[in-house]
Amino acid sequence: MEETHLTQLGQPVAGFASPDEAVLERVANPQADTLYLARFNAPEFTSLCPVTGQPDFAHLVIDYAPDQWLIESKSLKLYLASFRNHGAFHEDCTVAIGRRIVDVAQPRWLRIGGYWYPRGGIPIDVFWQSGPPPEGLWLPDQGVAPYRGRG
Numbered sequence: 001m002e003e004t005h006l007t008q009l010g011q012p013v014a015g016f017a018s019p020d021e022a023v024l025e026r027v028a029n030p031q032a033d034t035l036y037l038a039r040f041n042a043p044e045f046t047s048l049c050p051v052t053g054q055p056d057f058a059h060l061v062i063d064y065a066p067d068q069w070l071i072e073s074k075s076l077k078l079y080l081a082s083f084r085n086h087g088a089f090h091e092d093c094t095v096a097i098g099r100r101i102v103d104v105a106q107p108r109w110l111r112i113g114g115y116w117y118p119r120g121g122i123p124i125d126v127f128w129q130s131g132p133p134p135e136g137l138w139l140p141d142q143g144v145a146p147y148r149g150r151g
Contacts, residue, residue: 006072015078019096022082024104025075029066035137039063042080049119050087057117061142062101064110065134071105090116094126102130109133115144123147
């Protein structure tokens with residue numbers, strides 16, 4: 001396993017202007033010989049509509065089965081925050097985040113659920129996974145209720 005060099009953890013970081021500029025980092029997984037699921041919840045994710053510039057809001061749930069690497073959580077937080085002034089459709093944001101995490105962490109498996117709040121009266125929920133889940137992996141429900149005012 002290659003050595004990890006962290007540039008954000010334990011350091012002041014101003015943030016990033018766009019997802020393309022954001023640095024998503026990984027750390028060695030001390031339990032790489034074990035099949036397990038790790039979950040990140042981002043209940044206050046925001047981006048911008050690429051047409052109107054109006055804010056869009058989502059609850060993201062990211063589940064992954066790590067292999068040799070873990071996603072470093074501060075870098076993930078800063079990466080997700082970089083979408084705040086980024087214009088992209090719900091589907092693009094959700095899938096791009098999942099694919100970026102897969103590129104960096106190379107997990108055994110990943111799924112992301114993007115539960116978007118309504119715009120124009122229609123909530124859009126977007127789901128992507130890297131492939132079939134490994135046999136024996138416990139997959140809990142993502143825990144986000146279908147839209148009913150999503151309290």
